[in-house]
Amino acid sequence: MLKSLLSSIGVSSFERSAADLFRHYAEQWADTVRQDYFGNTVATMNTGAKYRVLLSAHIDEVGFQVTEVCQNGLLKVRGIGGVCPARLNTQQVVVCADCGYVNGVMVSTPMTNDGKMPDIKDFFVDIDCQNREQAMQLIELGAPVAFMPNYSVHDSVITSKSIDDRVGCYVVLEVMKRLKGRLKKIRLSVAATTQEEIGLRGMAAVAQTEQPDMAINVDVTDAEQLDKTSRPRMGEGCAIVLNADSHAMFRERVIKTASRANIALQKCLGREITGGSDSSRMQIFSPKTLVGELVIPCKYMHSHTEKCSLNDIESCINIITDLLTGLDEELA
Incomplete structure (x- = not known):
């Protein structure tokens, strides 16, 4: 699934092929799947539950x-x-x-x-x-x-185009897969948003239609590399964003979840203090939603040869899965 997502073609505002692939996978675990005029794909399971959680990642690429x-x-x-x-x-x-x-x-x-x-x-x-x-x-x-698609993996390091943000799409699908049949009180939706790279446009529509109680956006962030220091390191876990894209209550819950389950987690300042990812659109267009963001360290972002670690992807999946499992038990 990860290789297929990374190898699919979906430049911003021309995402249909990649979005249809996301839909193909989501239909295996979701109760309902819909696509809107923006091209956003939203898949939902456990539709009868009252507490609404949305996991999101953008499907478009530069x-x-x-x-x-x-x-x-x-x-x-x-x-x-x-x-x-x-x-x-x-x-x-x-x-x-x-x-x-x-x-x-x-x-x-x-x-x-x-x-x-x-x-x-x-x-x-x-x-x-x-x-x-x-x-x-x-x-x-x-x-x-x-x-051109160019996926390769060596020693748990992936090199590919469109790691930003197909790895996020993979994470949210994998979480849905692992939680299928396990949630009682949470209505879980996963969204592949469009046009993030040209102004966070798709999420503006998703936020207004979904209006979840909690939203977790999964994206990438610059990893420590030649021209960027004091950044999260590849292979040492995903990172919690410390800027305005993540509410303090969400950050606290993520840190406790990772510590309790002994899952690798780093901290990241994020793009700017005012945000700049799909999370910011969720905050603006759905102000009653508790919003947070987890990011995967990525080298050489927006290039033909982006890099990330399979270990960081797995840590992100595990943190979200454990967090939602614990939340579901609290709501019972």
Whole structure:
């Protein structure tokens, strides 16, 4: 399931293929599954229970969109989400076309004329076409472009595109799978939200329609790496966010749950003190919801070769599973 989710294609606002895969898995354990006009997928089990818990993660990934087909057959693109241009040259991509996926390579001169590193506007996608007419037989303007699937695992470390945030989608599905038939008082929903990378748009709709009592968002965060210090380390557990995205009551419950069950847990400051993930949209559009966020350390975010640890994914699953099991017993 994890490899399939990471390998699926779902650039922000073009998430249907990845969202349908999420739905396919969710239908195995949920009582009901629905999708809205945003493309959000919400699956629910134990629908008769009164206390509503929502687990969420965003299904979309960063990518590009074709803006021009050039006379020489190359494609000009614009970025969708926060893609780092310094990591793009010669990366393999796929262009989503009516005929299927067309393989391509991101190309640019090493430097611009003024000696600066190239921006996304300086890149082209080479799809092995000799001229515009040949390229137009395959590609239409507006076609989404994604990093080519490249999943691999070595010593419990995953390298792949779209770890942000398909690992979160995997976590919430796995929690639902493990809790199937075990909850008595909790109505559990899991959501794969869309368009997070371009403004947290999907969660704004989910928050207003679901209005849960508790919401737990699962995302990734920058791990300690070459240019980022004092961050959570890969392989030492998921992390609880200490900014406004997590309510103090939620943080306290998570820390106690991890300590009692001896599950690895780190602490993380988060993006900004004011938030910046789907959690913030849940807080704004469903103000009666107790909101919290757990994050998985990730290296080289928004690139073709993101990295995370299977151990951190498992710690996140275990913490949420234990937390909800304990909460269900309290509500009995």
